[in-house]
Amino acid sequence: MPGMLARYEALLAARELQPDPDQRIAAEALDRLQSQLETQESIGIVGRLLGRRPRSPRGLYLWGDVGRGKSMLMDLFIETLGIRDKRRDHFHAFMLDVDQLIRRERAREAGDPIAPVAAAIAADTRCLAFDEMVVTNTADAAIMGRLFTALIVDHGVTVVTTSNRPPRDLYKDGLNRSLFLPFIELAERQLDVIPLNGPVDYRLDRLAGIATWHSPLGNAATEQVREAFFRLTDYRPEDADHVPSAELPLPGGRTLHVPKSLKGVGVFSFKRLCAENRGAADYLAIARAYHTVIVVGIPVMGPENRDQALRFTKLIDALYENNVKLFATAAAVPAALYRSGEGSFEFARTVSRLEEMRSADYMARGHGVNCQS
Numbered sequence: 001m002p003g004m005l006a007r008y009e010a011l012l013a014a015r016e017l018q019p020d021p022d023q024r025i026a027a028e029a030l031d032r033l034q035s036q037l038e039t040q041e042s043i044g045i046v047g048r049l050l051g052r053r054p055r056s057p058r059g060l061y062l063w064g065d066v067g068r069g070k071s072m073l074m075d076l077f078i079e080t081l082g083i084r085d086k087r088r089d090h091f092h093a094f095m096l097d098v099d100q101l102i103r104r105e106r107a108r109e110a111g112d113p114i115a116p117v118a119a120a121i122a123a124d125t126r127c128l129a130f131d132e133m134v135v136t137n138t139a140d141a142a143i144m145g146r147l148f149t150a151l152i153v154d155h156g157v158t159v160v161t162t163s164n165r166p167p168r169d170l171y172k173d174g175l176n177r178s179l180f181l182p183f184i185e186l187a188e189r190q191l192d193v194i195p196l197n198g199p200v201d202y203r204l205d206r207l208a209g210i211a212t213w214h215s216p217l218g219n220a221a222t223e224q225v226r227e228a229f230f231r232l233t234d235y236r237p238e239d240a241d242h243v244p245s246a247e248l249p250l251p252g253g254r255t256l257h258v259p260k261s262l263k264g265v266g267v268f269s270f271k272r273l274c275a276e277n278r279g280a281a282d283y284l285a286i287a288r289a290y291h292t293v294i295v296v297g298i299p300v301m302g303p304e305n306r307d308q309a310l311r312f313t314k315l316i317d318a319l320y321e322n323n324v325k326l327f328a329t330a331a332a333v334p335a336a337l338y339r340s341g342e343g344s345f346e347f348a349r350t351v352s353r354l355e356e357m358r359s360a361d362y363m364a365r366g367h368g369v370n371c372q373s
Contacts, residue, residue, distance in 0.1 A: 004080045005031035008073075022196045023069045026062055029194055030077045030160075033057055037127055037158060041083045056126075056156035061187055063163045064196035065366035070162035071131050071263045072234070073196075077160065078129055085126040090261070091133045091161070092246055092289065095140045098147065114143060118150030122157050130161040132264045135171040135180065136288045137249035145182030152190050159191060164264075164291060164367045167193060207231055212358050214329050217297065221329040225267075225294050228327050232292055233262040248289055251281045264367075266290040270297045274311040283318035291367035293319060298330035301347075302339035309343060313350045320353045323365040 002010070008027040011017040036057035062070050078088045089097075101120060105113035121128075128151065135141050151157040163170065167187040171180045187193070210228050214221035229235070235243060246261035260267035266286065273283075273295065286293065301309040319326055330337065334354035338347040356362050 002080060003031060004034045004077050007076050007080055017069075017072075020069065022064070023073065026060075026069075026073055026194050026196055027076075029060055029192065030073060033060060033158070033160070034077060034081050038082050041126070056152075057158050059152070059159040059161075059191040061161055061163065061167060061191040061193045062196055063166050063193070065164065068196040070196055074129060074131055074160070074162055075234075081127065083126060085124050086129070087125045087127070088129040088131070090244070090246065091130045092248060092261075093244075094128075094130060095137070095249070096247055096255075098143075099139070102143075114146045115150055115154075118147055118155060122151055122155035125157055127158045127160065130159070133161045133163040133170070134165075134289055135174070136285045138175045138251075139253070140249065141171050141174055141180040141183075142176065144180065145186060148183060149186055152186070161191075166195070167191075169368075212325070212327050212363075213334065213354070214327075215332050217329055217331050222296065225296065225327050225329055229260065229262075229265060229267060229294060232265050235262060248285060250285050256282065256286070260294075261290075264289075264291040265294065266292070267294040267296070270295055270299065270308075270312070273315055274308045278311055278314075280314045280318065283315045284322075286315075287318040287322035287324050288368070290324060292325040292327065294327045296329045298328055298337070300331045300337060300339065303341045303343055306343045309338060309347060313347065316350050316353055316357075320357060322368050323362070324367065325363060326354075326357050 005027055008017070008023075008031075012019060017023070040055075040057065062073065064070060074088070078086060098117060098121075101117045102113045105116050109116070135144070148159065152159060165172075167184045170184065171177055174180065207228060210224060210231070212228075214224045229243075243260045244262050246258040246266070247255040248258050248261075248266075250256050257272075258266045258268065266289070268286075273286075295315075298312070299305075301312070316326075318324075334351045337351065337354075338344050
């Protein structure tokens, strides 16, 4: 099987990728790590017979704005990594698995569950790869330092991850952030941090010809947002029935089912987001977890369903303030979403934001970067 760098260069030669200095640096680092992991596996049997554990290679932390090729490089790395015990997960899915393991361990034993949970994960994982590491849950933040110290330092698991933010900006302004600082220190000490912040957002190039707002509701609008999802995630249309879902952690120990969740793109129905009783904290969790949100089925609103309109306003505020890209199917264009009457004046600000979110300037902004209201 061709290695990581060979596959990357083949894509360049075929003009499926453009030359990018930051991508090249990251690809070469991933290729070196791949060789180290494969060499470690080949000498591991001898080492175990001699009672020695080979030293584990340092992991990698790739970060940068949306569309800089982080997920593509991670896919190439895992696909061409020639070892048996490798695991690739979306970060949220991994932490949900960890939560279940902790619950099971607490039911079985009274002591600290972190050590046995880490041992169980490490038993069949030498390389643990995450796409889109983002920390929004206080419970996750509180245990990550101890969990990943056990995985990396105690058990020699090599961690590779991508994120839109450098380690120092993870869980920024989060509740009880001091509990998370040990993880930041661990990541900076144990992982090589590599930025990918080239000038081109390749995902925007893929969206050429696809608008962000589609009305009226119907098959044509649905097909357009489906196409946007496939282009943003590299998922094949023929696999549409098998798109991964997710359970997004929310404040208070709750979760939100995300019917389609892949590579930082989440698909939601208007009913799930705005017809149910939700608050600003829920929408902030969505905005922090996803760089792109697709909302389907937005109706025309008015005084008779003003509560849904208020929730929709809070949703748009959270997405806008975190520079989340929005694709939508709706019954009308933004300016016609709210009928005249009580509440229409307040909704005008949301219309203004929706119009700005369709602009090229907004689409070019990095996820999570504060912008002026």
